[in-house]
Amino acid sequence: MNTQVYDLFISNENPKFVAKLLAQYRIIQFLGQGAFSSVFKVFHDGEFYAIKIVEKMKGNTEKLQQEALILNQLKHPNIVRYHKTFESKRRLYFILSFIDGKTLQQYIDDGNIRFYEKECIAIIRQLVDVLSYLHSNRIIHRDIKPDNMIVDKNLNLTLIDFGLSYMTTQQITTHQNCGTLIYMAPEVLMKKEYFKSVDIWSCGIIQYQLLKNCHPFWTNQKKEKYIKQMSVPQKVDFSGMSKYNFKFERAAISFFEKTAAFEPEARITAEQALLHPWITCQSSETYIMTSKEIFQAYKGIAIFTKFQKLIVFLQFVKQNSEKAIRAIVLPSTQRFFSKQKSPKKPKILKIPTRSCLNSSHSSRDSSEKQKIKLPPIINSKKSPKGEGSPNHFLSNNKIINPMQTAIEFKKSHFRLK
Structure with missing residues (x-):
């Protein structure tokens, strides 16, 4: 074992704790160092492992515990396998599976x-599959970059670092500025609220780097200038994006435009990215709508529906305007439509008497109406003896009440015209 590697492993640490740890894990090789961590290759029980050592600092203890919690929950073939954690007063030691290969940045x-x-497609497909798994489990990685991916000789990709990952609970957005500058989405650079689409942005940047071997926006300028530059949409050089036919190149450009879109709502999700023609290598074009395009289409349909309703309403008003004005302005006795006739009064049927029946048809059809007088009702109790109507009227008619004439009229065969 190299002395420098050993010194780096035990620096600023309790000797007793180091001795206990080294009794189980033998140091083989120093793998790399980040801003707040160092990674070593160790040997334990016939297998190789990687120990990630993270320094404890003010405010990062909860983050380190969250990283261990997230790694313990994740089980995916393209995510490094987590085993256990050792903790001392100054450091946390993550025991992970060892991946034999190089980082994507080294390639x-x-x-x-x-x-x-085709190799680029295979790598990006695995990355998109990992992001789909993370996002479905409400986890935002927030530091997708080639340094955090190991690719073996068979082009199998493994995501190894979850130090800046974030698990959403009830909150759907966050605003913490973190990650690597040239892989940060514009909303992160502008310190705005963001969600899982920031990982999709990084995926588009990596795709461009693999195809053209350069960054689409970064040109070694200063940090402040780059942030100011990314505050507005940028033009991208797509020349030589693909070495295949025109359709394949158009699919590669489409994938970049839908993943590295300036507006978060204009980016596709990880699930949609798995169905993109560039990923599936399908000759038939499959159009995938982003959230922005869906909203615009829905908004267009809603506007068209409102326009249709307005036309129908105007037609109704045009057809019924006169009637509506009369109903509002004129009194109730005059609220009839101009072309509508006033309602006719119902005809009252007058029941004729016997004298009317004995009259001729000409008198019935004449314009002058004959006045029919019914005889008085005879009350034998109240009328004096010998008084009343003539005997021949009583013997022939015998009227008890006025309705008797109607009864006799119904029995007759006379028909009114």
């Missing part, structure tokens, strides 16, 4: 290595 920096487009 990009190596000028002698250039991936074919």
Whole structure:
């Protein structure tokens, strides 16, 4: 074991704790160092492991515990496997599975290595699959970059670092500025609220780097200038994006535009990215709508529906305007439509008497109406003896009440015209 590696492993640490840890895990190799962590290759029980050592600082204890919690819950073939954690007063030691390979950044920096487009598709497909798994479990990685991915000789990708990952609970957005500058989405650079679409942005940037071996926006300028530059949408050079036919190049450009879109709502989700023609290598074009396009389409349909309703309403008003004005302005006795006739009064049927029946048809059809007088009702109790109507009227008619004439009229065969 290298002395420098050993010194780096035990620096600023309790000797008793280090001795206990080294009794189980033998240091083999120093793998790399980040801003707040160091990674070593160790040997334990016939297998190789990686120990990630993270320094405790003010305010990061909860983050480190959250990282351990997230790693313990994740089970995916393209995510590094977590085993256990050792904790001392100054550090946390994450025991992870060892992945034999190089980081994706090492492949990009190596000028002698250039991936074919099919190999780029295989790598991005695995990355998108990991993001789909994380996002479905409400986890935002927030630090997707080539340094945090290991690719073996069979082009199997493994995501290894979850130090800045964030698990959403009831909150759907966050505003903490974190990650690597050139892979940060514009909303993160502007310190605005963001969600899982920031990981999709990083995926689009990595796709461009693999295909063209350069960053689409970064040109080694200063940090302040780059942030100011990314506050507005930028033009991208797509020349030589694909070495295949025109349709394949158009699919590659479409994937970048839908993942590295300036507006978060204009980016596709990880699930949609798995169905993109560039990922599936399908010849048939499959159009995938982003949230912005869906909203615009729905908004257009809503506006068209409102316009249709307005036309129908105007037609109704045009057809019924005169009637509506009369109903509002004129009194109730005059609220009839101009072309509508006033209602006719119902005809009252007058019941004729016997004298009317004995009259001729000409008298019935004449314009002059004959006045029919019914004889008085005879009351034998109240009328004096010998008084009343003539005997021949009583013997022939015998009227008890006025309705008797109607009864006799119904029995007759006379028909009114």
